Amino acid sequence: MRRTGTILGAAALTMMTIPANAHAAAIACGGGTSTGRVAINGCISAQRGSVGEFPSREITAHIKARNTGTKGLNVSYEAFFRVVDGGHWEKVGSGRSYVRAGEAIGPVEVGSTTRVCGPVKVEIRVHARADGAAWSGWSPASTKQCQT
Numbered sequence: 001m002r003r004t005g006t007i008l009g010a011a012a013l014t015m016m017t018i019p020a021n022a023h024a025a026a027i028a029c030g031g032g033t034s035t036g037r038v039a040i041n042g043c044i045s046a047q048r049g050s051v052g053e054f055p056s057r058e059i060t061a062h063i064k065a066r067n068t069g070t071k072g073l074n075v076s077y078e079a080f081f082r083v084v085d086g087g088h089w090e091k092v093g094s095g096r097s098y099v100r101a102g103e104a105i106g107p108v109e110v111g112s113t114t115r116v117c118g119p120v121k122v123e124i125r126v127h128a129r130a131d132g133a134a135w136s137g138w139s140p141a142s143t144k145q146c147q148t
Contacts (some may be wrong), residue, residue, distance in 0.1 A: 026105050027029040027062055030141030036133030037069030038099060042079070042126030043107045055117045057146060061092055061124040063139075064106030068100040073110040075099050079110035084121040084142070088106070117146035 029043040043062035061079030093111020123142040
């Protein structure tokens with residue numbers, strides 16, 4: 001029974017990472033960090049669009065979380081965004097999820113921002129806090145904003 005649950009959970013997690021249509025953006029995840037018994041990865045996607053006549057990207061921050069402990073935990077998380085060439089960090093969203101013991105969630109959308117294309121790299125960072133633990137370090141992810 002436990003093996004079946006593990007297989008079904010892995011299949012569901014895999015299905016959440018497959019784009020729903022040809023226009024869906026791919027999600028790239030950065031390095032990991034942890035808080036308590038929860039491992040965290042910050043992830044980013046950039047969906048093509050336009051603002052009037054100008055090409056743009058809908059840049060979305062996501063989080064993946066994996067609970068390696070023996071009991072479920074509530075996990076709070078925040079995501080921040082910046083343009084790497086001197087920009088300041090802007091909060092794009094926050095949330096809270098319950099992660100059962102030994103299970104993983106994500107990628108879960110935390111927040112997004114729309115930017116007119118430019119020849120710059122865009123960066124997000126995510127951190128999280130499990131019940132009773134301190135905020136984790138930052139898990140970064142980045143993309144060239146208007147790559148094809």
